Amino acid sequence: MIKVEAKKKDVHPQLITRQNGLNAKWRDNLAGWFFISPMFIGFFVFMFGPLVYAFFMSLNDWPLLGEHAFIGLENYKNIVKDPTFIKSFKSTFLFSFGLVPLNIILAMLLASLLKNKFVGIGLFRTAIFVPVVTSMVVWAIVWKYLLAPELGFINQFLDLFGIQGPSWLLDTSTALPSVIFISVIKNVGLNMVLFLVAMQQVPSELFEAAELDGASPFKKFTRITLPLITPTIFLTMIITTIGAMKVFGQIYVMTRGGPVDSTKVIVYYIWETAFKQYDMGYSSAIAFVLFFILLAFTILSWVVRKRWVFFEE
Structure with a gap:
């Protein structure tokens, strides 16, 4: 116990304050990301994901019924x-x-x-x-x-x-x-x-x-x-x-x-x-x-x- 207390006393007070500040900032950032996560998840699932998939479709010969085939930029041409x-x-x-x-x-x-x-x-x-x-x-x-x-x-x-x-x-x-x-x-x-x-x-x-x-x-x-x-x-x-x-x-x-x-x-x-x-x-x-x-x-x-x-x- 004496050794442990001595080590704690050797830690500089400014370092402890800085560490506590970093931990608090990290917790605040984590809380912020947690609150906006539903919006980000919805964006990637319902907006960004379909957008990427639609671009992939544009590079294919893609009939509504049937198999699709990759044709590159042929549709754009x-x-x-x-x-x-x-x-x-x-x-x-x-x-x-x-x-x-x-x-x-x-x-x-x-x-x-x-x-x-x-x-x-x-x-x-x-x-x-x-x-x-x-x-x-x-x-x-x-x-x-x-x-x-x-x-x-x-x-x-x-x-x-x-x-x-x-x-x-x-x-x-x-x-x-x-x-x-x-x-x-x-x-x-x-x-x-x-x-x-x-x-x-x-x-x-x-x-x-x-x-x-x-x-x-x-x-x-x-x-x-x-x-x-x-x-x-x-x-x-x-x-x-x-x-x-x-x-x-x-x-x-x-x-x-x-x-x-x-x-x-x-x-x-x-x-x-x-x-x-x-x-x-x-x-x-x-x-x-x-x-x-x-x-x-x-x-x-x-x-x-x-x-x-x-x-x-």
Whole structure:
């Protein structure tokens, strides 16, 4: 006992404190990993694992029923020569090019109108946001009947003024714009809320100083509001673009890719290849091409953000 106590006394107090600190830090780290382990397990089981398996499928000739065979990058080579994929890529680009600017501009306009308090403002905000929480399938079905050629409400309303409405979803010149329109109305409320929050955080002192200098409302918006909400514009642009590139529900319900493949976007072509042509390998390759396109767009947007996004010091 005497020898043991002597050894304990020889240990420096700072070393004991350091060891106790390391043990406490190790226990805290272990507890942290323990609490986030369900999320990590779920990510690897339900996200990362299927992603790796899908990439493996894209390297194979993989029919839905039957044996698969490894073919390397042959599916990716065929995509470049696939006219249907090229047409679906163009349709996806046109859909995104039409939806993203229109959605962001309309959301910003609505936020500018609804940022100030007036009677019934809560009702207006709720009415604009309700479509966001509405099921896309239900929304698309309703609009499909509204845009029907003869019995649809839109054409019946136009007929009251002697205007013969077109076959909105059956004409190659109006099908894609119609889907873009109903998609904008469906999701504009979410971006409106984001812009509304951003605009309400702009210091009011800046507007008061601008008024003293005689600035017009347009100049106050372009010189004060717009620069200060660029981080929100950047965020909504990325989210809206990614959502537009992944459009599927309204296309499936309203047009099934028609007429004459004018609304066949990439995701619909992936579904058609997998569950109509039963070619799981080729559809997985198309899916990864879309994934790489979105990844490249996100990285590019993130790199160039400092050129136009305002950061508050």
